[in-house]
Amino acid sequence: MPRFSIIVPVYKVQGFLRECLDSVLTQSFTDIEVIAVDDCSPDHCGAIIDEYAAADSRVRAVHLPENAGLGGARNAGVTHATGDYLLFLDSDDSYTPGALTAIEERLGQTAEPDVLVFDHVRTHWWGRGGRSMTADLLASAGTDTFDILSSPHYLQLFLVAWNKAYRRDFFTAHGFTYKKGLYEDAPITYEALVSARRIGCLDRVCVEYRQRRQGAITRTPGRRHFDIFDQYAGLFAFLDAHPGLDAARPLLFERMINHFLATLPLTERVLPEDRADFYRTIVAFHRRYKPAGFTPPDDRYRLQWRLAAGSPYAVFRAVAAAHSLRAAALRKKTKLRKQAAKKAKRTLTRVQRARPLDPHLAVYSAFAHRGLLGDPAAVHQAAGVLAPHIRSVWVLRPDAVERAPEGVEVVTPDTPAYHRAMSRATYFFNNVNWAPGLVKREGQVHVQTHRGTPLKHMGTDLIGRPAATYHLNVRAQLWRSDRWDYSLVSGRHAELAWDRAYPCRFTSLPTGAPRNDVLVKGDPLRGVAVRQRLGVPQGNTVILYAPTPRDHRKWYEPRIDFERLTRDAGLGVTLLVRLHPQYAGAAVRGLQLRDLERRGLLVDVTDEPSVEDLMLASDALVTDYSSLMFDYTCLDRPIVVHADDWEVYQVTRGTYIDLLATPPGHVTTSTAQLADLFASGTWRDARSDALRADFRARFCEYEDGHAAARVVSRVMLGQEYPLTPIPQQHAGRRGSAPLFAVPHGTR
Structure with a gap:
């Protein structure tokens, strides 16, 4: 019996399906079954899942005789599932590298909860978005578990099927089934969360949620969005059938009305001519399902809540229009205030x-x-x-x-x-x-x-x-x-x-x-202090990985399999990863670095203010096309150039020197080569020393450890500060063991 049953409903996504399935089947965690459900798709999706099923025994292709909709396809997949946990993945989305390993580890840390919720990142057709709105909520849970009555704020988690792992016995025992129509995720999410005795969270981005330019049902306006009412009616029917959950009624009633009020003004969902009917249905639901003694929330919808208790749509629309006018007046007032401040600053500057x-x-x-x-x-x-x-x-x-x-x-x-x-x-x-x-x-x-x-x-x-x-x-x-x-x-x-x-x-x-003066002169004690602060075990070999951005990419994409590198490079290796500041967003951390750091496989030092400290604390630099390689030669420590996309980089950005012809150290083009370089000890051989010395002599001839003094003397004091000959490399470094690492082969 597999650990995870991953159910992928498939309909009219032939352009995205392979990427989705590949993201599952290439995961480092392999104890899975993939149930791909062809929902009578009119394109080539059925043939694609048959192809994958023939090539990989973990894939099972299920073909429905007629279109059942997204919810029906998920239900069909559940009937074929045999895993301990159910996961749902939409066929135009994908898993991030290492996602299933992270989910499995968190399930162990939380002692097999009924539901585990994990994070996602939106990938718009024009580029990746930022962190999810519930990232902090997920992080606050840590490795504790909870139930909804004791932690009702977790009902604010994203209402989708694909950001959760459900214990299959729990899911099937409660008879959870997705209903036909839009918004089918909402009732199942709420039913499962209020029924679960133990809920866990994983603050790690596991899913790339694709926001397509067209084709998304939730962005196609029309009467189908009235399905939201049937879905919530089904939720309250579920509560009627489970009187033990009555304490959750006020919480779910609040979430329901808020969902309605948030949907009403969305032009991509409710057409203007349908808004009166939509609002009247909200009022009817308010009257029908309001629990006795319920107190409306004091949130941004508080005024709308009072109106939804029974006011006519004309009143609701007038209040909304007045609110818009007040907001516009406030924006104009703010603009005038900024203009006045700008004028005052210009006056001050002229005076100065x-x-x-x-x-x-x-x-x-x-x-x-x-x-x-x-x-x-x-x-x-x-x-x-x-x-x-x-x-x-x-x-x-x-x-x-x-x-x-x-x-x-x-x-x-x-x-x-x-x-x-x-x-x-x-x-x-x-x-x-x-x-x-x-x-x-x-x-x-x-x-x-x-x-x-x-x-x-x-x-x-x-x-x-x-x-x-x-x-x-x-x-x-x-x-x-x-x-x-x-x-x-x-x-x-x-x-x-x-x-x-x-x-x-x-x-x-x-x-x-x-800034390189400290590197030329060397400061071992400073490097030791930095290693201790970062928690690097004594005697470990420290690799600093510092990649440069790619102009043709809107977001960071890992070019090295960090998990494989730290596993295959040998014991006693600590990897410091320093991304470029433009990639310092939380979404990127959630994609990979934060999870690997939590597992002890690397240290994310992107936020470290001083790159000089990191260079002093490291034994070797791995980079691609970052100028940091010039600075690092001042330390006279090994450098490895990881040039896996050299030809592409030459076309998109271009370089002033041919790194493949005159590198500052060994060159690799794959994670396997890079790991072998460190496992074998080749990273610090005589060839590495020679390449580095030649590189420094060619490109860093003014680096003598007195640059700052020379700048002050010339610019501020009007004095010449003569150049000194390039200093000899630090005694005992070339051809010897790193400053901080134990000799290779003794770990």
Whole structure:
């Protein structure tokens, strides 16, 4: 008997069906049966599920003689199921990698509950959406179980069949069956939740819920949406047949009326000419099913609740219109307030610009005001020692202010203090461009530190690459770059690349990257402290994986099977995964990282503020096309380039160097190759050392550990700080064991 019976109702989804079935059959958890129910589909869906059934014994094809609808197809699948748990998956949706393993583990942690609810992410036809509205609710449950009467707020969970695992004996014993018509998920969800003695939650995205541009029944307006009333009538008939559940009536009555009120104004569901009938039916249901002594909720529907108790539709519509007018007036008032504030700020800025520049004021920012980070932070630290007479002000977002070290002067964007500082400062340091509205005054000095040595094409070199320039205005970018006075570079390669990419009026300073000073000099104690804070077991080999975004993808897609890598790379390996900040959303974490981290397979360090700390704490870097590889050579530790989509990346973005011809270390194109590299010890062999040394000599010739001091001396003090020869690699590193790991073969 399989652990999971996964029921897939199939109707007119031939373009999505293979992706759906593949997402199930390629799961790492394999103790399953897939029951694909052909609901008399008029396209090729029936042939596709027969093909899968012939190729995989875990798939069973069921062909219905006539169309039974989504609910009927699910019911048919249940009759063929033999697994411990029932899962339903719509045939245009898919499971995320590792979903079934995560569900199985949570079932064990919650001691086999009646129902387990898990998370999902909406995938619109134009791109992936954000986290679900109930993500926090799922997370708050942890590994505890509950029932609905003790935790009624869990009735707010998403009303669908496919975000739950039902214990089959529980499901069949209660005779749960999906009714014909739309909204068939609602009654079953509520019946199961109020009947269950133990409910568990998994705050992990297990399903990609596809929002198709067309074809979705719930987005097709018409009288079919009146099915919602029949579905809820069936729910209350279920309660009548189970008097032991009477305590749940007020809860379900509230959820029912709220569902009706939320559906009524939706133009993609209820036609304008049908709204009067729809509203009158709501009133009838309110009168028929209202429990004795029921108190309406004090939520956003509270006014509509009072009207739904019996007011005519004309009154309801008039109140709704008045509410819309008030909302529009409030929006206009807010707009006028913002316009007045903007005018006041412009006046303040003009006044400040009339005053002389402060020759002893420097303004810093990094990564769009996210904190004291990167090269600007390193320059700021050096200035405190070499130019203490120059006052430093950092521009930080409001949510980053509390993380600023004590004693650091901070302003937040678009405040009077910000405009005063920006209007009167002499020195500006940033690793991205300042806001478009910033007007540079004569005598102000702008230093662009950049965010590393350029590997992928930038600026004007992106012209002609639509994927890379989507939402990027190159002309505006160059206009902002015209404010640069100095561009910091780590080597001749970077100087040539920036000059080509940004044909603007600036001078390249051969200083090296200030943030890399700590990497050149080395700081083992700092690395040990970071490892301890992250919970890395003593003696483990630490791999830092830092991928770069793909311009042709709207969301992050894992290019490495983390579970396989940590399993096959050998014992004593800790994987640190640092996604690009644009991929730091909770939906991405829920897709894979959060679950694997919870299982101890990796550490998600995307939110770690200092990438320098992570580099110091690691024994090796695995990246694809991130400029971090140039910085990492300063540590003289192994680098692996995972270039599984090199040809595609060359077409969509392009690079200034051929990584396959001159890599900083070994190159892999599959997870199996990458795991074998670490399992065999090849990742730190003599060839890796030689490739890394050549790479550093070619691209990082200015990195000598004095970059920050050189910037302060040249820009603020007007003094030359001579380049020193490239330092010798750290003693004892090349060809030896990593700084923190035990020798290979002794784990």
